Amino acid sequence: MLSVRQKGNAGGREDRAVFRGAALPWLFLLPSLLILAVFIYLPTLRTLRLAGYRANLILGTEQWVGLGNITDLLGSATYRQVALQTLVFTLLSVTGGLLLSLGLAWLASRPVRGSRAYRLLLIYPYALSPAIAGTLWLFLFNPEIGVVNQLLGELVGVRPRWLDTPLLAFALVTVAAIWKGLAYNIVFYLASIRNLPTDVMEASQIDWATPAQVFWRVAFPLLSPVTFFLVFTNIVAALFDSFALTDLLTRGGPYVGHAGITTFLVYQLYQDGFVNFRTGAAAAQGALMLALVAFVTFMQFRLGERRVHYGA
């Protein structure tokens, strides 16, 4: 992580041969490499292999279908809807989450009285897990007994069916995901705002730039490395951490069109792999997601290289 910042010093100082010994470095690397080989690389190869079979792990049946699983998925209305929903959810939660956390981190970095307390109040929810977020929101937004509807019913006289109305359920999951991720993003923005070069910031203030100008013209571009890093981690979080949240909050529902509206890619994979026992189809989804993650990483490095250096 934080690779964007570090690129500069990776080159020349890398090759230090302080200690001698041909076997020793491999001995130090062995535990890590062994675990990665057995629990990451072997399952990756097996996922790719399984993706070519119509298989059921419970029954132990396998039948070679080649790219059949993949073409089935790409042609499936359900899967296409799930992929689209995941895309919309990811876009909304990543943009919303980053803008909100940048704004809050900026405000909390201002020299106002009690800013330390504000910072603490903003970052302590880092300890929230996706499962706890799901549990809390399931209770709070329960249409009959949830606190939110009790209050709304009494004050305004409406009791929305949060979890059964497709758009509301989708919005609820998105907002819950943003809420869950805020603290993590704020932590990184606070650290980076602290590390902004003092001379540049002071110069821009002496030049009587308005606060808005200082923010958008000076600070925002200087913060682009951390924003970049966070865009990547937030995409990964939206793709993977959303599982516990939706599993508890909506169970992937409510159903619209061909699938539950809060069924995202990992939830669908879990459903096919461990509820419907369509092992081959689940592995094929895994293979597609591997391609997706590879694409996101590739884009991060491509765009990162172009955008991240200035004023060196």
Add this chain to the structure above:
Amino acid sequence: MVRDRLLPRTPTPTRARRSDWGTHAALILAALLISAPLLLALIKATQPSSAVLSPSLLPGGAFLSNLERVWVDAHLGRSMLNSLIVAVTVTTGKTILALLAALAFVYFRFPFKGTAFALVLVSLMLPTEVLIVALFDLVSRDLNWADSFAAIIVPFLASATGTFLFRQHFLNIPASLADAARIDGCGPLRYLTRILIPMSWNTIGALAVIQFVYAWDQYLWPLVIMQRDDHQVVQVGLRKLIEVGGQTDWGAVMAGAVITMLPPLIVFTALQEQFSRGFALSEDK
């Protein structure tokens, strides 16, 4: 470096005062909104069953009796202990393995070093969730580890993030130090334990927070691989609390959820200085 730089400074006192009010208002509102779900959960966790489903927002005195119902009857105590065992083991293991790997990458020259480093880094792109079907097959059938702690600990012991962060940190330590140590007859392991680790507490602390929270939050993998309730982790335990069948005891569930938040909160609070310094350091020019 960690000290406040008082940014952004506003040019004139009048402008400063006016915008300070706006800042306070916005921050208080944000803190309230962010904390609202947690505050409501906390209030409901203290109310007796009769009040939990009412609109009342007055704290009650039933927190302990609520907690007792999930702690013993729903095995929350047991699953908290399981999660604690898993999170502590994973955090410790990841730290040690990452330190050793970084030691090899920074202080040795050996063939295929680039390949080995690439293998570690590329694993970042291969999340467990995506490999879960094959991983399940491997762990439950080939290794026969289903329902054991090994299944939820061992696959997570290697850390690409940790290796990378420690490597960066070691590269920022002057090479002359290692040269001097070697000339004095200090071997690599002694150099690691006597010199590198004492110089790395901020990075270790920052990493420990991330790893602990990551291990504590695990949900999908334990959900599929762990069928024995007495070995289940607490995040999945929450799901079982809600699913008891019939009426969910929400006061008790909220008490359980609040307690489940505590361990990562304690780790985070205890290591907060190291956490922000560890990242400040690695972000330094």
